[in-house]
Amino acid sequence: MAKVIIDQERCKGCELCTIVCPQKIMVMSKSFNKKSYHPAEQINPEKCNGCAFCAMTCPDVALEVYK
Amino acid sequence: MVERLLMKGNEAIGEAAIHAGCRYYFGYPITPQSELTAYMARRLLKIEGAAFIQSESEIAAINMVYGAAAAGGRVMTSSSGPGISLKQEGISYLACAELPCVIVNMMRGGPGLGSIQPAQGDYFQATKGGGHGDYHLIVLAPSSVQELVDLTIKAFDLADKYRNPAMILGDGLLGQMMEPVQFKEFQKERIPSKEDWALGSCQGRKPRRIVPFNLDPDELEKIVNKIGRKYEDLPKEVQYEVVNMDDPDIVVVAYGTVARVVKTVIQKGKKEGINIGLIRPITLYPFPYAVINDAANRVKQILVAEMSLGQMVEDVKLAANGKSKVFFYGRTGGVVISPVEIWEEVKKILNQN
Amino acid sequence: MMKKVFARPKSLTEVPFTYCPGCHHGIIHRLIAEVMDELNIAQDTIGIAPVGCSVFAYLFFNCDMIVAAHGRAPAVATGIKRVKPNNIVFTYQGDGDLASIGTAEIVHAANRSEKITVIFVNNAIYGMTGGQMAPTSLEGQVTQTSPYGRDPKTMGMPIRMCELLSTLNSPAYIARVALTKPAYIIRAKKAIKKGFQYQIDGKGFSLIEVLSTCPTNWGLSPKEANEWLEKKMIPYYPLAEFKNVEEVS
Structure with a gap:
């Protein structure tokens, strides 16, 4: 059981988290944040193993991971 | 009774700086002031906690001065014409960041590589700014070896008082000649504390930032105006x-x-x-x-x-x-x-x- | 009860980074801040921000910071460290800053083995001025000032700073790392930590070169930029420890 919390206002939509996620559950939202980026969001959170690869690779330190 | 010593101008500046509590010197050899660099090496390398570096260039020297001044050190560099030109960018940064230091220019013939004989052709450069942007140096012009001593000490005090670089504008003749000099007692207490602005450990206070830069014109104007107000105050120091x-x-x-x-x-x-x-x-x-x-x-x-x-x-x-x-x-x-x-x-x- | 396993390091301020999407500066900032947290040195650290995109680094670290002139950070760091030898001093410099205009300063700070840590960000291009050729731009790389590709005949070959500096006897630690995958990021952090630890231990000069992307000026998406870095940069700029004073026999 793990959880990723995304600060969607810090996210710049670079998509790097979507590449490194081994479970492929990080995707880009269809909505916009205040900076007009599509922020990252997590689908199927129950699949998250808390590896924190997404957070490690995020250039904007927009993610927190709980396990 | 204060002892009278026979000293060469360049060396007298060095001794005066140390007398005034200067413990950091960064410089690059150039005629006609190289004796000063050598003197600082002889003296500072023997003082615990002091630093002397023969830098890779005058540019590096002035930027070491910038760092040392930001960390609260009483710091000096010296050069002559061409080397002072190389330092101008750094001097402009020091002025913008309001960092005190003393820069010695023992002028030689110019422009270009010029000559190594005495000259006064760096007056504009020294008194009108020298580097880019709106700023001035405090500029002191000695005319004897005793004055090299007295004004070097004064330059440190004025630099600290106004948090602005100060320059000793001498020439090759003053640097090379020998005259008797006296060093009056120097009270260390007159060096102001820099604890309220210098970089160091931020334990128990907010982190400090020394930033000679602002992309917002209104904000930069505020910085420059603040520096400008110091220059309005300076005429009371006329000598x-x-x-x-x-x-x-x-x-x-x-x-x-x-x-x-x-x-x-x-x-x-x-x-x-x-x-x-x-x-x-x-x-x-x-x-x-x-x-x-x-x-x-x-x-x-x-x-x-x-x-x-x-x-x-x-x-x-x-x-x-x-x-x-x-x-x-x-x-x-x-x-x-x-x-x-x-x-x-x-x-x-x-x-x- | 879940435990926080990844959080924003305390040594970073809350100020959002000013960098473009996908730019690696943010990762590098975070790694430095994590190392400062883990070594508990933020309160004693003085950082030097360069000229370039990361001039704004002074906004992002929770420690004393100063902005240096282009290329001069190692000289500024020298001045600070000589006055405050008990503080931890690091510079943060790009490739134009460190490998072009500031070549003399970095070589001589390394040769004096100043007890400072240098974080060298190599993204093979000038970012803030809008994509001009860097001393580290690759052969054939198209930039604003090498519009027909970098021609080694007239523009020289890209400079490998780690290798160049490793010819000096004095530095304590020199390594090149990358950030394009989690395994690299873990290694990069270890290298940065070693650099700071060596400074704390008084071992001397350390430099960590971080291969980094500039998606905006490379004209690539962040994902493509990561691929380009792995395919083009790493073969020319091998990831390695070039110098480690601990391993000298």
Whole structure:
């Protein structure tokens, strides 16, 4: 059981988290944040193993991971 | 009884700096000031906690000064013409960041590689800014080895007081000559604490940032205006010497080495029945406009003598403000003006006017 | 009860980074901040921000910071460290800053083995001025000032700073790392930590070169930029420890 919390206002939509996620559950939202980026969001959170690869690779330190 | 020592100008500056609590020196050898760099090496490398670095370039030296000043150290660098030109970017950063330091320029002939003989061609560079942007240095112009000592100590104090770089503007002749000097007792307590602004450990306080930069024009204008207000305050630090100014027939304005030459000419004048007055600016920035303006009320002719094509003469004209005629006599390229030349010039002016 | 396993390091301020999407500066900032947290040195650290995109680094670290002139950070760091030898001093410099205009300063700070840590960000291009050729731009790389590709005949070959500096006897630690995958990021952090640890231990000069992307000026998406870095940069700029004073026999 793990959880990723995304600060969607810090996210710049670079998509790097979507590449490194081994479970492929990080995707880009269809909505916009205040900076007009599509922020990252997590689908199927129950699949998250808390590896924190997404957070490690995020250039904007927009993610927190709980396990 | 304070001991009298016979010292070479360049070495006297070094001893004065150490006397004033300077423990950090960064510099690059260049004639005619290399003895100062060597002196600092001899002394500072033996003092625990002090630092001497012969830097890879003058550019590196001034940036080491920038770092050391930011960390709260009493710090100095020295050079001559070409090396001072290389330092200008760093000096501009120091001024913008309001960091105190002392820069010594023992002027040599220029432009370009120029010569290694004494000159005064860096007056504009020293007094009008020198680097990019709106700023000034505090500029002190000694004319004896004793004054090299006294003004070096004063330069550190003024730099700290105004949090602005200060420059000793000497020349190759002053650096090379030997005269007796005295070092008066220096109370360390007069060095102001830098704890409230210098970089260091931020335990128990907010982190500090020294940022000579702002992309917002309104914010940068605030920074520059704050620096500008210091320059409005500076005239109270004006220092000059007047000689034979009771009832002069003509006034000569000269600084540094040239003022020494003028003093010889004053004696000659006395024998020949011509009263030559001398105004010798000791602070070149702030410039002693008031005393020159006052002289312009009293004499018809002012002669400015410089080892340049004519630089300080512009400030003298500003000071005289049209109230008296301002003449100029200069030699450049490293040629030191002789007493005979000034005497002939004085006679020529008095005969024609 | 879940435990926080990844959080924003305390040594970073809350100020959002000013960098473009996908730019690696943010990762590098975070790694430095994590190391500062883990070594508990933020309160004693003085950082030097360069000229370039990361001039704004002074906004992002929770420690004393100063902005240096272009290329001069190692000289500024030298001045600070000589006055405050008990503080931890690091510079953060790009490739134009460190490998072009500041070549003399970095070589001589390394040669004096100043007890400072240098984070060298190599993204093979000038970012803030809009994509001009860097001393580290690759052969054939198209930039604003090498519009027909970098021609080694007239523009020289890209400079490998780690290799160049490793010819010096004095530095304590020199390594090159990358950030394009989690395994690299873990290694990069270890290298940065070693650099700071060596400074704390008084071992001398350390430099960590971080291969980094500039998606905006490379004209690539962040994902493509990561691929380009792995395919083009790493073969020319091998990831390695070039110097480690601990391993000198």
